[in-house]
Amino acid sequence: MKSMxxxxxxxxxxxxxVDFNVPIDEAGNITDDIRMxxxxxxxxxxxxxxxxxxxxxxxxxxxxxxxxxxxLTPLVPHLEKLLGRSVTLAPDCVGDEVESLVQSVSPETVIxxxxxxxxxxxxxxxxxxxxxxxxxxxxxxxxxxxxxHRAHGSVTGVAAQVAEKGAGFLLQxxxxxxxxxxxxxxxxxxxxxxxxxxxxxxxxxxxxxxxVDKVIIGGAMAxxxxxxxxxxxxxxxxxxxxxxxxxxxxxxxERKGVRIYLPIDFVVADSFSELAVTKxxxxxxxxxxWMALDIGPATTTYxxxxxxxxxxxxxxxxxxxxEKDPFARGTMALCHTVAAxxxxxxxxxxxxxxxxxxAGEEKNIGYMSTGGGAFLMLMEGKVLPGVAILE
Numbered sequence: 001m002k003s004m005x006x007x008x009x010x011x012x013x014x015x016x017x018v019d020f021n022v023p024i025d026e027a028g029n030i031t032d033d034i035r036m037x038x039x040x041x042x043x044x045x046x047x048x049x050x051x052x053x054x055x056x057x058x059x060x061x062x063x064x065x066x067x068x069x070x071x072l073t074p075l076v077p078h079l080e081k082l083l084g085r086s087v088t089l090a091p092d093c094v095g096d097e098v099e100s101l102v103q104s105v106s107p108e109t110v111i112x113x114x115x116x117x118x119x120x121x122x123x124x125x126x127x128x129x130x131x132x133x134x135x136x137x138x139x140x141x142x143x144x145x146x147x148x149h150r151a152h153g154s155v156t157g158v159a160a161q162v163a164e165k166g167a168g169f170l171l172q173x174x175x176x177x178x179x180x181x182x183x184x185x186x187x188x189x190x191x192x193x194x195x196x197x198x199x200x201x202x203x204x205x206x207x208x209x210x211x212v213d214k215v216i217i218g219g220a221m222a223x224x225x226x227x228x229x230x231x232x233x234x235x236x237x238x239x240x241x242x243x244x245x246x247x248x249x250x251x252x253x254e255r256k257g258v259r260i261y262l263p264i265d266f267v268v269a270d271s272f273s274e275l276a277v278t279k280x281x282x283x284x285x286x287x288x289x290w291m292a293l294d295i296g297p298a299t300t301t302y303x304x305x306x307x308x309x310x311x312x313x314x315x316x317x318x319x320x321x322x323e324k325d326p327f328a329r330g331t332m333a334l335c336h337t338v339a340a341x342x343x344x345x346x347x348x349x350x351x352x353x354x355x356x357x358x359a360g361e362e363k364n365i366g367y368m369s370t371g372g373g374a375f376l377m378l379m380e381g382k383v384l385p386g387v388a389i390l391e
Contacts, residue, residue, distance in 0.1 A: 007139055013139070014053055043055075043083065047083075079112065142390060171386075194331075195318065207380050220236070232286065262283075264283055265282045340364070351372075
């Protein structure tokens, strides 16, 4: 994968795919700008080369129609503040008016194209839409790891039509850290996998058996694994159709010498509510009508002991319904444990990163990946389309 530092950018029109799909409140204020700040090194480097900087991104899901609620207008003043220079918002992302704007501005200018997903051609990867985007660029840079698992017009389509292309600093950093974790890790390598569904992560789990030394499984998906071993999980969420798959995974792990850690106690509740009655029980004592919504204190200790000798930790998915305070303690405790570890720690996915932020441990995690879906695809052993096209 060629880096943008290998390309001659001076005086050229450089189209950069970024991911500025950031949360914005009702007053139009950006509530979390991490995705914007993470790409600043790339943008500043390009501007220093004397290039015209053309940024493209999506926001929300307008489904191929112009929806003003998803306009990028609220991003402009914040981006200007971050870059310390003026930013021009184009009236659209393609078309004659946009092309004229790009040609008329001077080098070292920043143009933000309007929401890519105002056009169906973006998600459909329509060649005509990609060709219109490509007309704006002499060089294409992908610095949007979070969408690099999607074969969209601005990710793979335009890259196929621009001869000069490469990776921005953020995309390169994401791929380098994943390689450190999964391709050439310092061992022992421990994977922490949580979240709701086995169905969404079983491919990643199966692929990791050839790489990891131990796997910690939490969240609602642990219910399915325990149920596959004959444990009665009460009213807890279980994917019945994946019981055989979960059982086979545990058996495969045993054959390969990979240790699997499952919860040994839970915080259970009589309803899915912050006002529910809760109590702590062992995994063998879950009442019939109650549901497991967080790992318990014994499991917290058990998982902490499993991580004690880890030299590399990769984490995707929370241990419980951490958004609700009564069920956040297990995930918060694991955040503190991982943060205190001397291992290289890498988190991936919106929920995992949100949990780390809630625990106040952002500065103590080795690397927090910006892409959930892309991160998971890499864990599945697949190639990201947005990366493959650059190679």
